[in-house]
Every structure is written in C-alpha cells, then in structure tokens.
Amino acid sequence: MELEQVTLLSAVILGLMGAGHCIGMCGGIISTLSMATDDKQHKWFKVISYQIGRISSYTTLGLIAGWLGNQSQRVTDFPVLQTISGVLLILMGLYISKAWNAITYLEKVGKLLWNKISPLSKHLLPVKSIKQALFLGALWGWLPCGLVYTSLGYALTLATPINSGLFMLFFGIGTLPATLAAGAASVTLKIWLNKKPVQWASALVLILFGFYILYGLFFADSTMAGHHHHH
Incomplete structure (x- = not known):
C-alpha cells in the first residue's frame, strides 16, 4: 500500500501541533546541549545528533507499531486500531486545551518501561561528544509522552512496518x-x-482529526453503511 502524501502531512502537523508539549519534554535537554560548549559549530552538531537519535527512535517505534498493527488485523475485522487512534487524537486535543488530562494515565504506563531505560542516560551526561548526543537522543525518544503515543496510535492503523515507520519519521520532523x-x-x-x-x-485540529477518523469508521464507511441498508 502506497502511503498517501496527506498521511505524511498529517504526521508533520501532529508534530507541529504538540509544540508546547515538545518544549516541556525536551526543552531542558536541548538547552543543556546548547550550553555544553562555547564552540557554536560543535554545539549545533550535538543538537542535530540528538535530534537524529530521537527521531530514529520514533521511526523504530513506528516499525514495531506497523508490525503489531499488521498482526492485529488478522485477528479481527472490527477496526479496533483505527478506533483507538481516533480516541487518542481527541484525548491529546483535550490535554493540550487543558480540558482533560486523561492521556497522562497512558504516560504513567510508559514510565514503567522508561524506568528501565532512563538509567542508561547517566553514562551519557554531561554530553561531551557527538556520539553521546546521538545515543542520548535515541534514549530520549522512549520518554513517556502522550503526543508520541497518540502518533503511534495512528501509526498502528497503517498496519505495515514501512508505512508506520515513515509516519513516525515525519511526525519526528x-x-x-x-x-x-x-x-x-x-x-x-x-x-x-x-x-x-x-x-x-x-487542540481543535487534533480533536477534529480524531472525530473525522471515528466518523469515517462508523458513519461514512460505505461497506458498513451498505451492510445496514441492504440487509
């Protein structure tokens, strides 16, 4: 299945929409990398290496999500993953608007894995080399983040490792x-x-996108509608 340009564009928009959340999560470490050296050239090499590492982790998570999505589609015909994706987008929109913080419970689940991974970062701080920045970014990509989980929820629905990996790559961008x-x-x-x-x-963009997915699944889908009308 060829990945539509609009899907990749929506991945980029999803990343842009969560800008405030991104700064809260990664702003501190970026500032640390920026202040780690007086040499402007090396400073930016470190920052860019960190970003490459972080986005590589998102892409890896996308590949895993695509494989899982592909496996789950063989189990049931009901659009479970698409439903989860739509709900996550709405929850993320509500979180950004500060109307409801339910998605933070998902982050708490992610912290169980993060608690196992985060101690590795101690060996990478302070960041003195480009390689350290790259590995630190790769670790930071696994940080519990509602925005990343929302994107992964959508990546799951694409149901092939390549498409889901590409979606997460563009989300990272x-x-x-x-x-x-x-x-x-x-x-x-x-x-x-x-x-x-x-x-x-x-928040409105994310909520509308979530409702658009759910509407397409349960109200506008021709096969489901046809099933109800013709039988």
Missing part, C-alpha cells in the same frame, strides 16, 4: 521546529505557545 527553538528561545516560545488561542487552535 514535525517536532523539530519546537525542539530546535527550545534551546535558543524557550522562554519566549513557551509564552507564545501558552497563549490560549494557540492552545485552542492546536
């Missing part, structure tokens, strides 16, 4: 503007992102 700017202007950016209109606009 969508998070770049916020995380790259975090080190240089995190205070200014945080103030702007915390403005109500910005939060509500981002």
